[in-house]
Amino acid sequence: xxxLEVTLGGDAGQLPxxxxxxxxxxxxxxADHSEGHDTGLLRRRRELGGPVPAxxxxxxxxxxxxxxxxxxxxxxxxxxxPVGRGRQDxxxxxxxxxxxxxxxxxxxxxxxDRYNRTLMHRVRFAPSPTGYLHIGSARTFxxxxxxxxxxxxxxxxxxxxxxxxxxxxxxxxxxxxxxNWLDLAWxxxxxxxxxxxxxxxxxxxxxxKGLAYRDFTPAHSGDDTPDERKGAWLFNPGxxxxxxxxxxxxxxxxxPFVLRFRSPxxxxxxxxxxxxxxxxxxxxxxxxxxxxxxxxxxxPTYHMASCADDADLRITSIIRGQDHLSNTFKHVxxxxxxxxxxxxxxxxxxxxAPDGAKLSKRKHGPVVSVLTYRDxxxxxxxxxxFLCLLGWSPKNDREVMTRDELVAAFSLAGVxxxxxxxxxxxADPVDPKAVWLNxxxxxxxxxxxxxxxxxxxxESKGLEADADEAAFARKIDVxxxxxxxxxxxxxxxxxxxxxIVEMEPEALAKLDVPGARELLRELSPKLAALPEYTExxxxxxVRALAAGRGVKAGVIINGARAALxxxxxxxxxxxxxxCVGRDRAVRRLAGV
RNA sequence: GGCGCUAUCGUCUAAGGGUUAGGACAAGGCCCUCUCAAGGCUUAAAUACGGGUUCGAAUCCCGUUAGCGCUACCA
Numbered sequence: 001x002x003x004l005e006v007t008l009g010g011d012a013g014q015l016p017x018x019x020x021x022x023x024x025x026x027x028x029x030x031a032d033h034s035e036g037h038d039t040g041l042l043r044r045r046r047e048l049g050g051p052v053p054a055x056x057x058x059x060x061x062x063x064x065x066x067x068x069x070x071x072x073x074x075x076x077x078x079x080x081x082p083v084g085r086g087r088q089d090x091x092x093x094x095x096x097x098x099x100x101x102x103x104x105x106x107x108x109x110x111x112x113d114r115y116n117r118t119l120m121h122r123v124r125f126a127p128s129p130t131g132y133l134h135i136g137s138a139r140t141f142x143x144x145x146x147x148x149x150x151x152x153x154x155x156x157x158x159x160x161x162x163x164x165x166x167x168x169x170x171x172x173x174x175x176x177x178x179x180n181w182l183d184l185a186w187x188x189x190x191x192x193x194x195x196x197x198x199x200x201x202x203x204x205x206x207x208x209k210g211l212a213y214r215d216f217t218p219a220h221s222g223d224d225t226p227d228e229r230k231g232a233w234l235f236n237p238g239x240x241x242x243x244x245x246x247x248x249x250x251x252x253x254x255x256p257f258v259l260r261f262r263s264p265x266x267x268x269x270x271x272x273x274x275x276x277x278x279x280x281x282x283x284x285x286x287x288x289x290x291x292x293x294x295x296x297x298x299x300p301t302y303h304m305a306s307c308a309d310d311a312d313l314r315i316t317s318i319i320r321g322q323d324h325l326s327n328t329f330k331h332v333x334x335x336x337x338x339x340x341x342x343x344x345x346x347x348x349x350x351x352x353a354p355d356g357a358k359l360s361k362r363k364h365g366p367v368v369s370v371l372t373y374r375d376x377x378x379x380x381x382x383x384x385x386f387l388c389l390l391g392w393s394p395k396n397d398r399e400v401m402t403r404d405e406l407v408a409a410f411s412l413a414g415v416x417x418x419x420x421x422x423x424x425x426x427a428d429p430v431d432p433k434a435v436w437l438n439x440x441x442x443x444x445x446x447x448x449x450x451x452x453x454x455x456x457x458x459e460s461k462g463l464e465a466d467a468d469e470a471a472f473a474r475k476i477d478v479x480x481x482x483x484x485x486x487x488x489x490x491x492x493x494x495x496x497x498x499x500i501v502e503m504e505p506e507a508l509a510k511l512d513v514p515g516a517r518e519l520l521r522e523l524s525p526k527l528a529a530l531p532e533y534t535e536x537x538x539x540x541x542v543r544a545l546a547a548g549r550g551v552k553a554g555v556i557i558n559g560a561r562a563a564l565x566x567x568x569x570x571x572x573x574x575x576x577x578x579c580v581g582r583d584r585a586v587r588r589l590a591g592v
Numbered sequence: 593g594g595c596g597c598u599a600u601c602g603u604c605u606a607a608g609g610g611u612u613a614g615g616a617c618a619a620g621g622c623c624c625u626c627u628c629a630a631g632g633c634u635u636a637a638a639u640a641c642g643g644g645u646u647c648g649a650a651u652c653c654c655g656u657u658a659g660c661g662c663u664a665c666c667a
Contacts, residue, residue: 128667163666219665233594233663258665278597287595287663295665302667326596326662347597349660354603356659386604389616393605397615416605419660423603423617433604433617443630482629510627557626569628 121153122316125186126306128160129171132369133178135422136321136351136359139387143348144319145184146388146410156313157186161193162305178370183380190313192305199300202308202338203259203293211337212293214247214257215239219296236260238290259294261303261333271329276317276346276412283329291330307331311340319412322347322419346412349391350419359422367422367429376430377457377487379445382438386431390420400440439484447473450480454489461490463497478575495565496579501588506569507562515551516559517592523556524589533582535574542574563592 125141127133148155157179161167179186192199206212215238238260251257269285293304300308310318310331325347335342353359359368366372373383385401393416394401394409401409423431442450454476455465466472479493495501511517523545530537542560546553557573564573564580577585 126667130667160667166666215665235664256665260665281596283596289663291663292665297665299665301665306667321661322597323661324667327667329596329662349598352660358660389604391604395606397606399604399616418598420605421603431603431617436617439630506627552626554626561627567628571628573626 120316121148121151122156122314123148123153123319124156124158124310124313124315126158126160126309126320127175128163128166128302129168129175130163130166131171131361132174132371134359135368135370135373135387137175138178138182138370138383139351139390140320140348141179142182142184142384142387143392143410143415145186146407147317147319147346147412148187149407150410153316154188155184155186156188156190156315158189158309158313159191159193160302160306161191162196162199162300162302164193164299167193174369174371178374181370181374181380182384184384188313190309192309195305195309195312196300198312199305199308200294200298202311203300203304206261206293206334206337207259209337210262212259212261213238213240213242213290214251215260215290215292216242216250216255216257219258234289236290236292240290256296258292258296260290261293261330261337263288263290263333271332273328273332273342273345275325275328276319276344277349277415278322278325278347278417281325281328285333288329288333293334303327303330303334307334307338307340310343311335311338315343317346318343319346319348322350346415349416351390351422352419354421354423354425356421364424365429367424372429373434377485377489378434378438379441379453379486381445382434382441385441386434386437389433389437390422391416400437400444435484442480442483442485447477450476453486457486457490458493458497463490463494465497475579478571478579482569482571492567492570495567499584501564501566503562503566504568507566510558510562510568511592513555513559515549516555519545519549519551519556520559520563520589520592523560524586527577527582527589528586530582533577535578538577539574559592560589564588 123144125137125144127137127141145155147153159172159175161172203212207214215236217236217239240260240262247257264285265288267285270282271285271288272280272282275281291303292301294300309315328345328347332342351359353364353367357363361368370383374380381403384403385399385406388401388406388410389399392410392414395414396409398405398409423433451469451473455472458465466475475496476489479489479496483489483492489497511520523542526541526545527533527538530541542556543553546556558568561570561573561576562568564576564585570576571579580588
């Protein structure tokens with residue numbers, strides 16, 4: 001397999017692989033090609049008569065009958081019920097364990113062998129470390145994870161780092177940080193830079209079959225002006241007709257070249273596959289250019305590395321952004337050339353900005369980073385929940401869902417086809433619906449799990465979280481009913497967790513009610529003298545004082561909230577007394 | 593330019609030929625109330641446009657327009 005310079009990424013493996021649930025497999029050939037791993041699909045493919053010779057002659061049907069089909073049976077357009085927009089299905093019922101049995105059929109206990117052969121779903125999330133973890137990437141990961149969970153499958157994290165020039169450690173770290181924050185574990189982990197040998201081997205195998213050729217044309221950048229490319233849809237026409245002998249000679253002489261796939265143009269071939277979301281897809285091979293497999297430095301391109309790994313890692317379902325929908329035709333070609341069975345594909349609608357443009361850091365700032373939401377005080381699960389709702393619907397009007405509910409409800413059949421707008425503005429980088437969702441989860445979240453998160457938030461802001469767990473939990477419980485994010489505990493919650501009280505103008509107004517300050521100052525020593533300081537005893541004291549002076553209790557109540565917190569809005573004043581604590585309450589009342 | 597994909601309230605979405613086109617966020621109003629939230633009730637708000645097919649179209653077909661994606665030795 002000459003010609004390939006294998007450059008193992010210098011720092012490969014240096015970064016700590018996160019503490020995610022899964023085992024960390026030794027990088028390398030994740031799965032062998034022995035018969036033992038052969039799946040029904042692969043067998044079926046081989047029975048089709050060997051993919052390579054068949055490639056240019058026949059149209060290979062890649063429909064996956066157990067998957068969602070929109071439109072007629074098998075996607076065949078039939079008079080009154082064409083393929084178009086029809087939605088059918090059953091989708092996931094046919095991909096899940098349970099769904100495999102027919103209605104009414106008693107559940108069979110699958111044997112281990114049966115399980116492995118027919119029910120093993122393997123999905124992968126393959127980010128490239130060239131930026132921070134993008135909100136769209138996070139969503140792709142979540143959908144993959146959900147799909148795997150739902151179908152009892154395996155989630156694989158694969159770092160697609162074949163573009164050494166653009167990879168950064170900071171980016172890798174951001175991906176792991178973001179993924180760890182989401183708290184969704186993966187089961188296996190790989191780095192493409194450690195599998196270059198495989199990519200090269202498979203690329204040259206394609207070359208050996210005559211399905212790829214060396215192209216010695218100098219690199220042509222894609223940045224040309226539109227008029228420069230008028231009429232020519234092919235940037236790089238390649239050198240498909242160069243005799244093998246000349247090609248070998250020039251390569252041997254050290255002339256740089258890219259390895260190009262020989263697209264079956266002019267054969268009338270139609271490339272087809274069934275997308276789990278977009279349905280039947282077809283494209284004339286004539287419309288597919290001779291794309292590169294190997295760069296002149298020997299590194300594989302995305303298409304090559306991705307397909308080689310998907311085949312080698314026995315990925316069964318590729319769930320990724322719709323920006324790869326067009327690329328999938330190339331991938332189908334590669335899988336065919338490899339003699340591998342193609343996985344099933346499902347493409348997700350893209351996340352876009354309110355202006356309709358795709359989300360980019362340059363144009364839209366920090367919204368695009370997952371870490372923005374983390375830093376804004378969102379619960380990880382809120383973010384998961386929120387992202388699920390962008391482009392997917394359980395179709396039952398449910399929106400606030402736990403993780404288990406999401407898994408139970410998830411189905412590719414619920415995935416929408418139109419791009420979804422993430423609703424944000426320059427003033428507020430966060431989608432208002434996400435804020436609302438967070439407030440919902442914040443109220444329902446188990447206190448035991450919430451407390452450490454609040455504690456962390458407070459401490460990172462230099463505030464004092466209560467040492468007493470029970471007291472701390474009670475405070476959180478009181479406050480969370482009117483907070484929306486963890487950050488609110490540090491911002492609005494400051495007077496509850498520190499000695500700092502900033503008076504709002506509206507709060508001052510409450511104190512300026514005639515007689516209020518005097519009453520509050522009078523209340524202070526009474527509270528100090530209370531044998532027991534609780535919501536009840538404080539309330540009794542307050543009401544007694546009001547009655548004794550012949551004023552409405554509201555004067556003291558609202559004044560007290562203002563005096564204790566500096567805020568005019570907040571929890572029930574008596575809850576505030578309890579939360580602030582006796583010492584601070586007495587002091588703050590006295591100083592009013 | 594070529595190819596592919598998409599089009600329901602401001603935003604996320606439901607409705608798979610027959611509904612007053614439903615829900616949620618955001619916005620307005622009312623109730624509740626010790627403030628503010630929450631909660632309950634409520635108002636306003638949409639089928640891009642034009643042709644078909646059909647007794648009947650948001651839904652199926654065609655076209656137009658618009659947006660997005662791919663068209664790189666990026667992924």
